[in-house]
Amino acid sequence: MDNKEFYIGWMPAAPASFAKHIRKVILILTALIITAGILLAVQQKKFSTASFEFGQLTEITGVYQQFPVPSIKVMTGRDAYGHFSYITVPLVGYGKFGAESTIVELEKEKNTSLDKKLVTFRGTLLYSDGKTLLQIDNTDKPLMQVSETTENILPMxxxxxxxxxxxxxxxxxxxxxxxxxxxxxxxxxxxxxxxxxxxxxxxxxxxxxxxxxxxxxxxxxxxxxxxxxxxxxxxxxxxxxxxxxxxxxxxxxxxxxxxxxxxxxxxxxxxxxxxxxxxxxxxxxxxx
Amino acid sequence: MSASYAAVGWNKQKKIYDWLIACLCFIYLLLFISVTLIINEQATFETLLIRSTSTLAVLLLHIILAIGPLCRLNKKFLPLLYNRRHLGVTMFTFALVHGSFSLFQFHALSNTNPIISLFTSNTNFGSLAAFPFQVLGLFALIIFFLMAITSHDFWLHNLSPKVWKTLHMFVYLAYILVVMHVMLGVIQYENDPVFVIMIFAGAITLVILHLLAGSKERKLDNMKFALQREGFVYVCPVAEIEDSRAKIFYIDKERIAVYRHNNKLYAIHNVCKHQGGPLGEGKILDGCITCPWHGYQYLPHNGQSPPPFKEKVSTYDVKIIDGKVWLNPAPFAEGTERPGAEIK
The missing domain is CATH 2.40.50 (OB fold (Dihydrolipoamide Acetyltransferase, E2P))
Incomplete structure (x- = not known):
């Protein structure tokens, strides 16, 4: 290095040899940043196709059941033998909560148990891999309708x-x-x-x-x-x-x-x- | 170098430096986010935010930690060092976005306060596989936060350079915490070995650079000075010290810089009062010894910064006998004027 060349940050410009070296370093850093950005993005594990219909409310009608988990049993049609077929839509609460506290509040409000009753819930759907869940949140006024009598549908x-x-x-x-x-x-x-x-x-x-x-x-x-x-x-x-x-x-x-x-x-x-x-x-x- | 404090003492080089940081960060974020969306279109906004900022912060941390040893090995890296604290604050900002958004994503809207949840959700401290890696990230973020808020020269002067330097050496602890945060966290989930390879490659590169820089320093520190006379130690022939430059000698556990200026030799303590830069690797400009790290200046004959600046370093006696330089390693009080030794 030339003895006359000396770098000081507060001077207007770096000496020529320093500037030339730093230009090379910046090129290397740019290449590093580009390589790392692409490599890290490409090599991530694939994300699932799961969906959360954030901000979109859907109404679902079915029989509410407390067991095995709070869920609605929704009739989807008949199978090849003519039997009714159902899907079970487990309920979840807002944030990181289960649906039980919301159900308890709704039962208090209606002064009746919801278990085994035909209900219409309004909530946000989540689904993936053949399973569907419904988020119910008190602020969405989730219970649209509830029957007076219980439904006698036994699970298979x-x-x-x-x-x-x-x-x-x-x-x-x-x-x-x-x-x-x-x-x-x-x-x-x-x-x-x-x-x-x-x-x-x-x-x-x-x-x-x-x-x-x-x-x-x-x-x-x-x-x-x-x-x-x-x-x-x-x-x-x-x-x-x-x-x-x-x-x-x-x-x-x-x-x-x-x-x-x-x-x-x-x-x-x-x-x-x-x-x-x-x-x-x-x-x-x-x-x- | 400034006599008063400003948020940032802007100059042309700092502006160029910050523009480059901004451009590199923008390129990285743009690439990471767009490539992820192209090949992994199910990605959510939250995941993109958490992952793009975290990976960028880790990359920047590696660059920051490499700059120090690279400058010790080759002075032409010094322009990267000059404004390194801006790079550090940028890195902290991305780490903060990652940390605060992760805290919200994984702990908020639950039955526990998010901060308490961070410490109580996973308490498997005895298991490496299940180790609560998020806590490691939080401690690293706290260190980066302390470093970022004290990065201004105001804190350097008020905390004292020694305390400030000690605090900022915690970056190495933070780096270890970050590596463990990644290795015990997301890498436990990802399948591709490229993530492990990249982290190891980064760590090994940093270790090698620090060892190389350290070995260069050790060579200097291992120099033996056998000849002694009346408290003076023979260090080198006069001809070995170039004009306006210095040679550094390690005697009695202190590094001393012997400068040649206006046909005289002067000796001062090698450690700059600003950030501990090696004054002996600087140069005399406008009659002042100028630190190579941030351009702090000292007068060679008394170790004082020229007015209105107030920094002072210790001075030493030096003499020349038959073309040989003799140095007395007993320091004079900081800022004490010494006559120097005339080269005949």
Missing amino acids: VKEIGTVQLTGEVLDPKCYFGVMKPGQGKPHRDCAVRCIAGGMSPVFYVRNEKGEANYYLILDANGKKMNEQLKDIVAEPISLQARAVQYDDWVVLYVDSPDKIKRTGGFSWFKIKDGDTYCGSPHIVNGSN
Whole structure:
């Protein structure tokens, strides 16, 4: 370097050799920024096609049911045998809350139980992968209509048996619509808050073909076990439970928290999620 | 260098520097967001905001941390150092957007205060796989915040350069927290190894640069000065010191710069009072020793900044015997005038 050349920031211009060097550095930095921007964007895991119809209210009519989770049973037509077919639309609350507190308020307001009554709810739809949920929020005045009498529609129940499954506990609101990604480590704290807020946990299992199955989780008595589950969300776990199908959802009855085991570990270099978790459902003691 | 405080003492080079920062950040955000939307059209606004700002902040942090050692290795990187604090504040701003929006996204509208939720939602501190990585990000953000708000020279003078420098050295702790925040967080979710490779490549590059810069410093610090006479140490022949330039010597755990100016040699403490820049790597301009980092100036014969500035550094006695430079490492009080040694 020329002894006469000396850089000082407060001078109007940098000496020629410094300016030339910095021009090269800026070119390298620009190339680095462009490469990093493209590489990081391209290599992100693909987001799901889940939808949350934010700002758009939809009315849904069906039979409200408290069990297995607060939901509306919506008739969709008849099957090949002429039987009525239904889809179950679980309800979720505003923010990171379950729908139960809203339902309690609505029942107080109407001075009647909504269970098994034909209702029309107004709310925001969330849907993904064949499952639909409805967010109900008191500010939207969600209960449009409620019947005087109860409907006597029994669910189609099928006892599957005791199953051993590996998968991940999710909060359904984020996974089926609100957030991308709505699962895994980055979303863990949010899932904890949603499940602590009363949202019904969903167990997500994927088989080797990449097909996803979703289950509702309750304790052996059919009660919510959010408290026990909130600390093991968003990580690979294995559980043993009695599985019972109610229409289009399967409920897992977990005898005790001891039947749930963490199976995950570090996953910095996994190639596919299937390599670290989410196996096929394994029926331990089936009844069909 | 300024005698009074202004929010930013703008000059042409600072404006160019800030324009370049703005352009690079704009290019990155535009590319990241548009490429994500093209190939991953299901991306949401929230995710784009959280991810584009976080990845940009991590990139900027790597650039910021590389500038120091690069300047130690090659002075031509100094223009990047001069306005580095603007780069730091920019990085903090993006980290703040990422942190505050993530706090809202993942913790707000729940049954717990978002800040309390951040500390209580995940308490798996004993598990690496389930470790609450968001807390690591929060602590890093607090460090960046303290650095950003104290980045102005007002704080440098009021906190004292030593305290200020110590505070700003916490950037290395913040960097480790950021790396762990990423490794224990989003990388646990993503499949592609490119994210791990990029983080490791960044960390290894920074470690290598710091080791290279450190080894250059160590060579200087390991110089042995065997000859001593009446408190003076023989350091080098006069001819080795170029006019208007200095040589630095490490004696008795202090770095001393011996400058040649107007056919005389002067010795002053090597550490600039501003940000600890190496005065001996500067140059004499307009009769003043000028620090290579931010252009702070000192008079060679008394180590005082020219009026109205008030910075002072220690001075030392130096003498020449038979073309050899002898230096007394006992410092005089800061700003003490010394006669220097005449070169005959």
